[in-house]
Amino acid sequence: MKKAIQFGAGNIGRGFIGALLSNANYEVTFADVNQQVVDKINEEKKYTVHILDKETSQQEITNIKALNVNDPNLSECICDAEIITTAVGPSILSKIAPVIADGIKLRCKRGIKTNLNIIACENAIYASLILKYEIIKYLQVEEFEYLETSVGFPNCSVDRIVPPSTINNGNILDVVVESFYEWNVEKDGFKGVLPEIPGMNLTDNLLAYIERKLFTLNTGHALTAYLGYLKGYKTIEESINDEKIRMIVEGAMTESGEGLINKYGFDPEKHHNYIQKILNRFKNPHLKDDVSRVAREPLRKLGKNDRLIKPLVTARQYGAETPNLILGICAVLSYQNTSDNQSIKLRQMIEKLGIERTLQEISEISPEDNILNDVVERYTKFAV
Secondary structure (H helix, E strand, O other), X not given: OEEEEEEOOOHHHHHHHHHHHHHOOEEEEEEEOOHHHHHHHHXXXXXXXXXXXXXXXXXXXXXXXXXXXXXXXXXXXXXHOOEEXXXXXXXHHHHHHHXXXXXXXXXXXXXXXXXXXXXXXXXXXXXXXXXXXXXXXXXXXXXXXXXXXXXXXXXXXXXXXXXXXOOOXXXXXXXXXXXXXXXXXXXXXXXXXXXXXXXXXXXXXXXXXXXXXXXXXXXHHHHHHHHHHHOOOOEHHHHHOOHHHHXXXXXXXXXXXXXXXXXXXXXXXXXXXXHHHHHHHHOOOOOOOEHHHXXXXXXXHOOOOOOOHHHXXXXXXXXXXXXHHHHHHXXXXXXXXXXOHHHHHHHHHHXXXXXXXXXXXXXXXXXXXXXXXXXXXXXXXXXX
């Protein structure tokens, strides 16, 4: 049986990537620091993915085992694996890099000729390449040459809402997911024969998919959360069912879509349908997607390459009007959550520097850019 390693046995690792690999007849080894989850996987040898949407279904995931990330036997597993995937968060890639490097060193030492492909399934652009650079830090010249010859690092974009949720059956492994998912993987990044994994879309134009997701799902998700938080809603479903919020969110995604259509040549009708599909995902009553969870870390979300500023800048580059994206940024600047450290810092910056300089510093927008003036003008009369 083909063998795969999934770093990260959390909800996304189990409910999305690990499940697809198992369904593609891989024996999946989950690598995680949570010993309770590791032990439970080895005890049960299966778990259930609960797909909750208009129609509900269940998938039993088998052919699985687990190791602690610090287990020395993980290097042996890497020697046997054809594919490694991650779902640990971008900031954790540097921490698992030495572990993966140890496995690559052992493959090199043993002269293993079969190819290994490593895909970082994170919400970060070119995450696999980031992981590669972290791994290289631990390799000698001969091992680096082996990696360049035998190990592929295809980048990808991933999309599936897997909210924190507990199934009331006592099994900590079972996980709730929505029915929709996308896993777009860079075809040219693979070494050797392309794997056949149902649910994996191999593409020659990954950046278009990455920005489509960022400008549509991530933009809409964030704005639904911030606008909903300001009106006291608890879940994304409650927020998007507010007609005024829905109109703003749909308007913002339409504005960002104008940039995408012009930049990548997307079919306008198909992109409109994609926006409607995203809006319907937000309305899923089963997911209980918490507004506070989605809204957290506003400083990161206001970064120049993230889900609010980049769609706005891109849309304007192609001459689009952006009143809803501007309004959405005002909602972020109005967000106050004392349990979110970035929200506290954002408020402190606004009190010290004012709106214009705060946004300029966080988003690196040029002082001459009329985006700043538009945000300041709209902020002074902002109301949801």
